[in-house]
Amino acid sequence: MTRTLSFFFLASATTEKQIREVFETADRKVVSIKIVTDRDTGKPRGFAFVDLETPEAAKSAIDELNGKDFSGRALIVNEAEDKGPKQGKSGFKSAFGGHEDRGGAKGGFGMRGPSQQMPRGSTRGGGRGGTRGS
Numbered sequence: 001m002t003r004t005l006s007f008f009f010l011a012s013a014t015t016e017k018q019i020r021e022v023f024e025t026a027d028r029k030v031v032s033i034k035i036v037t038d039r040d041t042g043k044p045r046g047f048a049f050v051d052l053e054t055p056e057a058a059k060s061a062i063d064e065l066n067g068k069d070f071s072g073r074a075l076i077v078n079e080a081e082d083k084g085p086k087q088g089k090s091g092f093k094s095a096f097g098g099h100e101d102r103g104g105a106k107g108g109f110g111m112r113g114p115s116q117q118m119p120r121g122s123t124r125g126g127g128r129g130g131t132r133g134s
Contacts, residue, residue: 002031003058008047008076010035022070023050028057049080 007019016033024030031051037044052058058079066077 001055002051002053003055004080005050005052005058005061006047006076006078006080007050008078009070009073010044010046010048011071011073012044012046014044014048014071018071019048019050022065023052023061028061029053 007023010019014035016035019033019035020030029052031053033048033050035044035048050061052061062077062079065075068075
């Protein structure tokens with residue numbers, strides 16, 4: 001059973017070969033390496049995921065490599081957490097609560113139009129009317 005480790009604070013020029021050289025020893029076999037890149041620019045984002053063959057190999061890699069200097073940076077090596085399946089949408093609205101059950105009102109900045117059920121000239125709504133100059 002493989003174990004995935006997250007590997008942080010990589011230099012942008014770090015290659016898969018360099019990561020393999022750091023992780024792989026006589027006792028540790030690297031199964032796969034995934035360097036995470038930005039979806040828009042394609043440039044590395046500074047971290048990678050490394051799959052090792054056994055949980056014991058993963059534990060020894062964490063103990064040995066966490067805090068170690070690599071290309072002038074102190075590494076952070078952790079066991080990766082499984083994110084699980086995505087729930088619903090992603091993006092701006094879901095990041096701030098989603099508002100799936102608003103009762104029919106759509107859009108931002110509060111309710112507008114006939115659904116507001118407020119008498120004309122009420123004090124709610126920003127005070128855009130009234131007398132001028134008195």
